[in-house]
Amino acid sequence: MADAGMLRFxxxxxxxxxxxxxDFSNVTIAEAGSVPxxxxxxxPRTIRDMAFSIIRVLNRNGEAVGPWAGLLSSEExxxxxxxxxxxxxxxxxxxxxxxxxxxxxxMQHLGEEAVSCAFRKALAPGDMNFPTYRQAGLLIADGYxxxxxxxxxxxxxxxxxxxxxxxIMYSSKEHGFFSISGNLATQYIQAVGWAMASAISNDSxxxxxxIGDGSTAExxxxxxxxFASTYKAPxxxxxxxNQWAISTFQGIARGGSGTFxxxxxxxxxxxxxxxxxxxxxxxxxxxxAATRARENLGPTLVEYVTYRAGAHSSSDDPSxxxxxxxxxxxxxxxxxxxxxNHLIKLGVWSDERHAQAEAEILDTVIAAxxxxxxxxxxxxxxxxSTREMFEGVFAEMPPHxxxxxxxxxx
Amino acid sequence: MPRRTMIEAIRDAMDVSMERDDKVVVFGExxxxxxxxxxxxxxxxxxxxxxxxxxxxxxxxxxxxxxxGMAAYGLKPCVEIQFADYMYPAYDQLTQEAARxxxxxxxxxxxxIVVRMPTGGGIFGGQTHSQSPEALFxxxxxxxxxxxxxxHDAKGLLIAAIEDPDPVIFLEPKRLYNGPFDGHHDRPxxxxxKHELGEVADGHYTVPLGKAAIRRAGSAVxxxxxxxxxxxxxxxxxxxxxxxxxxDLRTLLPLDLxxxxxxxxxxxxxxxxxxxxxxxxxxxxxxxxxxxxCFYHLEAPVARVAGWDTPYPHAQEWEYFPGPARVGRAxxxxxxx
Numbered sequence: 001m002a003d004a005g006m007l008r009f010x011x012x013x014x015x016x017x018x019x020x021x022x023d024f025s026n027v028t029i030a031e032a033g034s035v036p037x038x039x040x041x042x043x044p045r046t047i048r049d050m051a052f053s054i055i056r057v058l059n060r061n062g063e064a065v066g067p068w069a070g071l072l073s074s075e076e077x078x079x080x081x082x083x084x085x086x087x088x089x090x091x092x093x094x095x096x097x098x099x100x101x102x103x104x105x106x107m108q109h110l111g112e113e114a115v116s117c118a119f120r121k122a123l124a125p126g127d128m129n130f131p132t133y134r135q136a137g138l139l140i141a142d143g144y145x146x147x148x149x150x151x152x153x154x155x156x157x158x159x160x161x162x163x164x165x166x167x168i169m170y171s172s173k174e175h176g177f178f179s180i181s182g183n184l185a186t187q188y189i190q191a192v193g194w195a196m197a198s199a200i201s202n203d204s205x206x207x208x209x210x211i212g213d214g215s216t217a218e219x220x221x222x223x224x225x226x227f228a229s230t231y232k233a234p235x236x237x238x239x240x241x242n243q244w245a246i247s248t249f250q251g252i253a254r255g256g257s258g259t260f261x262x263x264x265x266x267x268x269x270x271x272x273x274x275x276x277x278x279x280x281x282x283x284x285x286x287x288x289a290a291t292r293a294r295e296n297l298g299p300t301l302v303e304y305v306t307y308r309a310g311a312h313s314s315s316d317d318p319s320x321x322x323x324x325x326x327x328x329x330x331x332x333x334x335x336x337x338x339x340x341n342h343l344i345k346l347g348v349w350s351d352e353r354h355a356q357a358e359a360e361i362l363d364t365v366i367a368a369x370x371x372x373x374x375x376x377x378x379x380x381x382x383x384x385s386t387r388e389m390f391e392g393v394f395a396e397m398p399p400h401x402x403x404x405x406x407x408x409x410x
Numbered sequence: 411m412p413r414r415t416m417i418e419a420i421r422d423a424m425d426v427s428m429e430r431d432d433k434v435v436v437f438g439e440x441x442x443x444x445x446x447x448x449x450x451x452x453x454x455x456x457x458x459x460x461x462x463x464x465x466x467x468x469x470x471x472x473x474x475x476x477x478x479g480m481a482a483y484g485l486k487p488c489v490e491i492q493f494a495d496y497m498y499p500a501y502d503q504l505t506q507e508a509a510r511x512x513x514x515x516x517x518x519x520x521x522x523i524v525v526r527m528p529t530g531g532g533i534f535g536g537q538t539h540s541q542s543p544e545a546l547f548x549x550x551x552x553x554x555x556x557x558x559x560x561x562h563d564a565k566g567l568l569i570a571a572i573e574d575p576d577p578v579i580f581l582e583p584k585r586l587y588n589g590p591f592d593g594h595h596d597r598p599x600x601x602x603x604k605h606e607l608g609e610v611a612d613g614h615y616t617v618p619l620g621k622a623a624i625r626r627a628g629s630a631v632x633x634x635x636x637x638x639x640x641x642x643x644x645x646x647x648x649x650x651x652x653x654x655x656x657x658d659l660r661t662l663l664p665l666d667l668x669x670x671x672x673x674x675x676x677x678x679x680x681x682x683x684x685x686x687x688x689x690x691x692x693x694x695x696x697x698x699x700x701x702x703x704c705f706y707h708l709e710a711p712v713a714r715v716a717g718w719d720t721p722y723p724h725a726q727e728w729e730y731f732p733g734p735a736r737v738g739r740a741x742x743x744x745x746x747x
């Protein structure tokens with residue numbers, strides 16, 4: 001055998017770093033309408049190529065084309081646009097509130113609004129999401145009060161979580177939104193367990209699991225896929241690939257030339273890849289996967305291809321690791337603009353109405369913010385009682401905590 | 411009253427709980443068809459079906475993580491980790507998720523799960539079949555930690571744990587599965603059928619969490635023990651002739667501090683015994699609590715007898731395991747101090 005020489009260690013790098021010209025020429029984008037829409041009881045083995053393509057509905061001219069189009073009415077699309085715009089405005093205001101010191105922390109959804117807003121509309125009442133910290137669109141699209149979200153962000157006296165949780169770690173059983181944890185990927189397997197419980201109970205409700213591209217490297221991602229596949233759990237396994245895990249480009253988590261969707265194939269799970277900035281495509285694929293789950297056909301893995309246009313969090317500066325204009329070069333564009341253009345094309349929307357809607361939404365968000373701030377912000381005004389710090393560790397307070405509470409003087 | 415081994419008593423607890431409440435589900439590695447590597451779940455799948463008792467993939471994080479999701483849905487999962495030594499992959503789910511869910515969601519979601527795991531040494535289990543990781547759970551706010559020492563308690567405590575609204579770590583000393591063990595490995599083991607605590611009533615009863623039991627009343631020194639060490643401590647008292655009061659803690663968290671303090675105030679002396687390694691073990695917490703609450707009654711320093719601060723060895727089993735000779739020595743030293 002020939003001498004192979006010294007081994008060399010491989011560490012993947014993104015195509016471009018700060019100072020460079022953004023380049024997404026390596027990203028293969030399927031034509032809108034080109035990917036077929038299989039029957040929901042399709043044999044997973046026959047659609048393996050879908051894990052390597054991208055399902056898209058909206059084309060460059062703002063038209064909805066192909067087999068995944070036609071599921072939503074104009075009214076539903078207008079509502080979707082409004083929800084995405086609301087989330088974007090909410091984000092901007094809360095990001096500013098963080099800069100003003102009214103809260104300690106915030107995380108935006110900029111560029112990813114379609115994923116959670118459109119997905120929510122594919123679920124039925126009673127279904128349960130197990131979100132990460134970047135799916136607040138699930139709450140917005142379900143009509144969860146913005147004031148309550150802000151109360152949580154401000155940790156004020158009206159905070160439903162009594163000031164115990166970091167901002168944006170919402171919880172609402174009523175709105176099918178499982179309590180967010182700071183520990184990544186843990187909720188992915190919990191979603192599968194919830195779905196298993198629904199099946200064990202002969203219920204009709206399904207679960208939706210959420211994870212980002214970076215967190216797929218966590219072992220609980222694997223746990224979830226094994227359990228979901230083994231027990232055919234009624235769960236939609238969502239992977240939001242926004243290209244970045246803080247400063248780490250997705251190639252570090254993904255490795256090689258595969259896709260995140262392709263991970264599902266090894267478990268025999270039907271796996272689709274979808275344009276995450278295409279509201280119609282996200283909704284259509286979510287509906288397909290949710291229907292499969294509800295009809296007892298088992299789990300589906302969906303990779304949403306999108307781009308994290310904003311900073312990772314209010315504590316992050318992306319210009320330190322990626323070109324400043326990279327989001328402008330992202331080939332799948334902006335979800336709000338794309339849906340707006342589609343609605344204009346349909347003749348049910350206009351630039352004027354859009355500008356008017358923007359102003360209205362801003363007024364609504366500002367009004368909610370005023371109301372929330374009347375209950376206090378992190379360092380000013382009303383705050384949760386110190387007694388609340390000791391409550392809720394257990395259903396009943398054990399003696400040692402009672403002693404500590406007394407020592408704390410509350 | 412029927413006599414049962416600890417294995418049978420724990421199985422009976424699950425049987426009774428599954429019969430009473432169809433929200434109780436049991437799963438883990440080899441737990442279903444086969445009935446568990448220690449036979450603890452034997453017959454449950456046949457009786458309740460595969461939806462209620464089933465085999466899981468070899469994935470501890472998955473077992474606990476899926477159980478948390480089930481609990482959030484409204485079921486009451488009672489899951490098994492095959493050996494406590496293998497709970498580490500599930501530690502994230504146990505400590506950051508199960509323990510915190512009620513608190514972080516302000517009761518919006520809760521986690522009424524029980525995680526059973528065989529624990530402890532004295533069986534030539536070596537490094538990964540002998541560990542006693544209870545201190546890694548008692549340090550976590552939001553978890554309850556239970557260690558039964560006999561069939562009667564095991565059944566009553568497990569039913570109480572399953573009915574508890576919060577997550578409970580249920581550590582089963584596998585050395586006690588078939589009979590009590592006092593550390594005299596050179597003598598034949600007597601089965602539970604010969605022991606009064608092997609009497610296990612049929613049907614439903616509970617032993618409340620957070621209540622200790624006095625196994626041997628005494629006036630000279632208080633011994634705080636749990637699991638296998640309860641029998642070792644009793645043997646040490648008999649063999650040294652020291653009138654020790656042996657307290658079986660049964661639940662480590664919440665702890666029955668009142669029973670402990672009343673005993674130490676009476677005896678003025680205290681020896682803490684556990685199999686787990688010494689440094690930062692649960693004995694340190696016990697010792698500190700006794701010192702804080704009984705300082706003016708103490709006639710001697712609180713002594714601790716524990717496993718050495720080494721991984722659990724194989725060949726040196728009986729040099730590692732804190733047997734009656736080591737515990738007896740601590741009793742004598744505490745009396746002489």
